[in-house]
Amino acid sequence: MRALQAVGVTPAVVHLNEGHCAFAPLEDLRRRMVEDHLSFSAARAAAAAAVVFTTHTSVPAGHDRFPAAMAAAHLQPLAASAGIDVANLLALGKTNPADPDEAFCMTALAFRMSRFHNAVSALHGKVTRSMWSALWPDRSPDQVPIGHITNGVHPGTWLAPSLRKLYSRILPQNWEQQPGTAADWQALTLLDDRELWQTHCSLRHRLLHDVARRSGCQNLDPHALTVGFARRFATYKRADLIFRDLDLLSRLLQDSTRPIQLLFAGKAHPADEQGKLILQHIWQLAAQPPFRGRVVVLPDYSIDLARRLVQGVDVWLNTPRRPQEASGTSGQKAALNGALNWSTLDGWWAEAWNGSNGFAIGDTTDCTDPEIQDQHDALSLYQVLQQQILPRFYERDPGGLPVSWLQMMKNSITSLGWQYSSHRMVQDYAALAWRPATKFQASSVVPGS
Incomplete structure (x- = not known):
C-alpha cells in the first residue's frame, strides 16, 4: 500500500x-x-x-x-x-x-x-x-x-487450437474476449459430429504420443477410453479412490473389448506427508503387472503438461471428499475441450452437473465418517464407470461414431464453456x-x- x-x-x-x-x-x-x-x-x-x-x-x-x-x-x-x-x-x-x-x-x-x-x-x-x-x-x-x-478459467489459455477453429465458425466474433451467453454457446450443438470426434481423437493421439515421450510407456492404446487425473495431491482429493478395489479395477483395465487407461500427474505439498504417500502408492501400483501400461504416472507436472491432459483425455476424474473442495478448476478446463467430468458433487461440479453434461460420483449427502464416505463414493465410482461411462463411450453407430457420447460432449461444452469462463467470473x-x-x-x- x-x-x-x-x-x-x-x-x-x-x-x-x-x-x-x-x-x-x-x-x-x-x-x-x-x-x-x-x-x-x-x-x-x-x-x-x-x-x-x-x-x-x-x-x-x-x-x-x-x-x-x-x-x-x-x-x-x-x-x-x-x-x-x-x-x-x-x-x-x-x-x-x-x-x-x-x-x-x-x-x-x-x-x-x-x-x-x-x-x-x-x-x-x-x-x-x-x-x-x-x-x-x-x-x-x-x-x-x-x-x-x-471460479472460471481462461479459454484462450486452455482451449486446444484445433477446437478453437471449430468453435469460431459458430460462436460470435471476438467470443474469446467476451463472457458469452447460454444462447451463444447453445449454437455449438450444430458442430458436425464426425468433425468434432476426429478433432478430439487427434488430440487424444497427440496426448498419448507426449505421454510416451515423457514416461517411456510405449504400449498405450490410441483408441482406448483415456481418463485423466492431474492436480495437487492433497489428501482430501483422494487420488487413490479408484484403486480401492484392486481386483475389480484390474479386471476392468484388462478388458480387451472395452479398454481403459488412466493418466495421473501432480505434486503433493512438501509438508503433506500423506499426500506424498498417496502419490508414491499410485506410482508403485503403476509398475505392477496388472496395471503396467494401463496406469501411467507422469513426472514433472507443469502447466504445459496440464494443458496437454485437459485437451486430450476423454474423461476427467475428480474425487474430493465432499464438501472440502472449494471450487476446483481443472474440470472446467477439461470441459472446455470436450472431456466429460466424472466427479463427486463437490466444489463447482455440485452446481454445474445437470445429469446430461457429465457423470456424478455419489450424491449430496455429507458423511461425518471419512471411511464410510470413501466406501460409498468408491462403490458409486465403479458403478458409474461400468454402467454409464463404458457403455456410452464404446457404443458406436454404423459409421463408427459414439453418437451418445458426442451428444454428452456437446451438452458439456454448451452448458459449461461460457458459464465457467474467467470472463464470466470477472x-x-x-x-x-x-x-x-x-x-x-x-x-x-x-x-x-
Missing part, C-alpha cells in the same frame, strides 16, 4: 485473495488515523469499506494461524505509528477478541477488514458461512454475509463486488463494527 502511494496510485478497491495479504488494509487503517485523524473504529470501517475478500479453501488447515506473540511483534510498529495499543489490532484476527490465548488468524483479519466477502462456489459459500459464523454472533449461519462467485466480480465497493459507505456488514 505504501509503494502504491509512493508512485501516486490510490486504489479505489483492494481485493484480497486469501488471508495472506490481509495486512494491506491495516496500512490503510493506519494512514486514515494518522492523516485523517479518525478514531480507530472509524478508520477501520472506512478502510474496510472498499475491500473485497475472497476465501479459497474449505479446509481448516488452509487458514493461516500464528501465535499471538508472533503476530504482536509484527503489528507493533504499525500500532505505534497509529498511536494505539497493539491489542486493538490483535483483536481483529481473533474469533473471540477477549481470549488472550487464541491464535491470530489471517482469515479472520481479512473478514474484519473487508466489506464484501465471497467464497468460490455455491457449496463453498454454504460451508464458509458455517465455518466463520462466529464472526457474526448475532446472525444465524444462513444469514452470514458471505456470498459466492464461482464480470461477476465487477458487478457484485468491485463496483459496489467503490460506492459503499461503512455499515454493520463489516463483522464486529
